[in-house]
Amino acid sequence: MAAPNVSQSKTITTGSNEIDKKLGGGIPVGSLVLLEGQSDAGKSVLTQHFSHSTLKSKISVACYTTENTVKSLMSQMNSLNLDVTDYFLCDRLRIYPIEMAAEDSDTAEAFSAVKNHFAALPVRFELIIFDSLTGMVAHADDRGIIDFFASCKKLCDQGRTVVAIVHSYAFNDQMLIRVRSLCDAHLVMKIDQLGERLVKTMEVAKVRNADQSTGNIISFDVEPGIGMKIIPISKAKA
Ligand SMILES: Nc1ncnc2c1ncn2[C@@H]1O[C@H](COP(=O)(O)OP(=O)(O)O)[C@@H](O)[C@H]1O
Numbered sequence: 080m081a082a083p084n085v086s087q088s089k090t091i092t093t094g095s096n097e098i099d100k101k102l103g104g105g106i107p108v109g110s111l112v113l114l115e116g117q118s119d120a121g122k123s124v125l126t127q128h129f130s131h132s133t134l135k136s137k138i139s140v141a142c143y144t145t146e147n148t149v150k151s152l153m154s155q156m157n158s159l160n161l162d163v164t165d166y167f168l169c170d171r172l173r174i175y176p177i178e179m180a181a182e183d184s185d186t187a188e189a190f191s192a193v194k195n196h197f198a199a200l201p202v203r204f205e206l207i208i209f210d211s212l213t214g215m216v217a218h219a220d221d222r223g224i225i226d227f228f229a230s231c232k233k234l235c236d237q238g239r240t241v242v243a244i245v246h247s248y249a250f251n252d253q254m255l256i257r258v259r260s261l262c263d264a265h266l267v268m269k270i271d272q273l274g275e276r277l278v279k280t281m282e283v284a285k286v287r288n289a290d291q292s293t294g295n296i297i298s299f300d301v302e303p304g305i306g307m308k309i310i311p312i313s314k315a316k317a
Pocket residue numbers: 116117118119120121122123124125155158159301302303304
């Protein structure tokens with residue numbers, strides 16, 4: 080059973096009740112979300128679920144991507160049965176492919192361009208996804224990174240939800256603690272070896288103001304035509 084509309088409008092969900100429950104009922108609107116993980120752990124797929132489900136609940140979504148073109152992102156989402164073509168065509172979904180500049184480029188300028196771009200989005204774009212910040216973060220100084228997250232936080236205080244994806248290696252421990260403390264939600268995705276088998280896991284490290292308790296770890300797989308599918312622990316261990 081889907082949750083009532085009222086609560087749907089207040090949370091960003093995946094569209095899977097099972098996974099949303101693990102997120103404490105969904106990510107409260109107005110959250111700054113740090114989505115961290117290694118390559119192939121499912122970061123992009125998770126945000127594709129967020130996008131699809133949010134668009135369905137009549138909220139517009141802006142996706143910034145360093146990993147995809149418009150075409151490749153749409154066909155990736157199609158492959159998971161998360162078709163968003165109609166939303167894209169009626170300007171409810173915007174996709175901004177970002178080309179990472181050369182290593183010696185000015186990251187302060189890049190951060191400020193992104194900040195300004197976020198701020199200039201029409202207000203109806205309540206969900207903003209940035210996949211991924213790794214390249215920008217890698218060449219930035221600590222101050223620049225903290226300032227960027229702080230400015231995202233300001234957008235969230237105005238009711239927007241911002242999901243920032245980073246590869247785990249992008250931050251050292253100290254930086255991770257500082258960024259994490261600025262964020263309302265922190266999700267960590269990994270690939271774990273369970274016996275012979277590799278399983279993807281998502282740790283819901285923190286979700287501020289969640290309806291239900293968080294701190295869960297789930298194991299999941301990504302299946303064609305379905306997307307994220309929870310693997311029951313007993314099965315994952317088998
Ligand atoms: N249509 C699909 N069918 C099967 N597996 C898929 C499909 N789309 C993505 N995947 C798999 O999902 C996993 C997670 O991918 P992704 O979310 O892109 O990882 P990340 O963004 O963390 O690097 C990858 O192993 C990828 O191969």
